[in-house]
Amino acid sequence: MKYLQILFLFGFTVFSASDIHQYKSVHFCSGKYAVIRTFTQGYKQLQLSVNPRTLQTHIEPRIQAEEHACTASPYATLLTRNNMSPYPLQNDGTVHIHKGITLTTDLCPSSKSGFEKGLYEAMISRFPNPVPVTLFITGRWIKKHPDAFHQFTQWEKEEKLVITWGNHTYTHPYHPKEALSKNFSLSKGYDLEEDTLKLEKLLIAKGITPSVFFRFPGLVSNQKAMQIIRDLGLITIGSDTWIAKGQKVKEGSIILLHGNKNEPKGVEMFLEILRKGNIKKLNSLDKVLP
Ligand SMILES: [Zn+2]
Known part of the structure; x- marks a missing residue:
């Protein structure tokens, strides 16, 4: 197959680094953080998490730390109130x-x-x-x-x-x-x-x-x-x-x-x-x- 044809075929499947896929709302805690979204960006597996004591959010690689239910925190209290x-x-x-x-x-x-x-x-x-x-x-x-x-x-x-x-x-x-x-x-x-x-x-x-x-x-x-x-x-x-x-x-x-x-x-x-x-x-x- 000629180079240009290959490029053409791949053109439909290669996505840009900023593309967001599999964007999901989730609810679990991992380490110190409450994880609220998981997604892929380009080829990276990422998560959006909240520090439940400060409400600061972070985007970070999906951590393979153990997932657990979130316990009492200022964030959880605020969500309920x-x-x-x-x-x-x-x-x-x-x-x-x-x-x-x-x-x-x-x-x-x-x-x-x-x-x-x-x-x-x-x-x-x-x-x-x-x-x-x-x-x-x-x-x-x-x-x-x-x-x-x-x-x-x-x-x-x-x-x-x-x-x-x-x-x-x-x-x-x-x-x-x-x-x-x-x-x-x-x-x-x-x-x-x-x-x-x-x-x-x-x-x-x-x-x-x-x-x-x-x-x-x-x-x-x-x-x-x-x-x-x-x-x-x-x-x-x-x-x-x-x-x-x-x-x-x-x-x-x-x-x-x-x-x-x-x-x-x-x-x-x-x-x-x-x-x-x-x-x-x-x-x-x-x-x-x-
Ligand atoms: Zn408005």
Whole structure:
């Protein structure tokens, strides 16, 4: 067989090093860590695990250590506490941290070009670097804003920001005319689990380790949706300080802003708070642990 023919045949089976296969949600502990996903990337067998005391996530080779059931830990406690009755339709989950103030910015799909670059630059110049910030990011936003996405990864490399990569689903469905109870993740025919894992796979393919934090599109959920996210080992994060809605920053605030230019009013209000010097320091979202 000629060389070119061989190359042609193999072209269909050789995959790139970043391709993710056999991505599975799992639940077991191995050594000190809770393993929540297993997958292959290229030819490597990998796992995504959580440190159950700090909530830090890691991607590492599949360890052949003995698998065992997970015992009591701050992570397990948070997962349980996070999923309790009465399951409000909006803003369920954890809405404040135990120490300081934390900033979360949502990157929902947007037809606007660019992003709120000035917001992140203001934080970089105002606070000691790297500044902790959580991005609740969507796949559709990443696909439409490759330059902005690249800028975030650059800020991380330059140690200007330390980013917690939160999951806001891949597609973030939204139907302007539907009631909330049938909208966002509760839309008819929507597969929440599949769409959540799809965003994780995209991040991993781009060299990023997904965090253990999740935010529902529109902050809208029900009991079933909350349980799907818990079963994926993720912590649902709401907000007690949605700046554009006039909620005031206080000790324990989880601030919500939109970094996608869809809510400039909230960003302007936050920049004014920064100018007044009313926030001395930002904490990372893992302060949801006591
Ligand atoms: Zn959103």
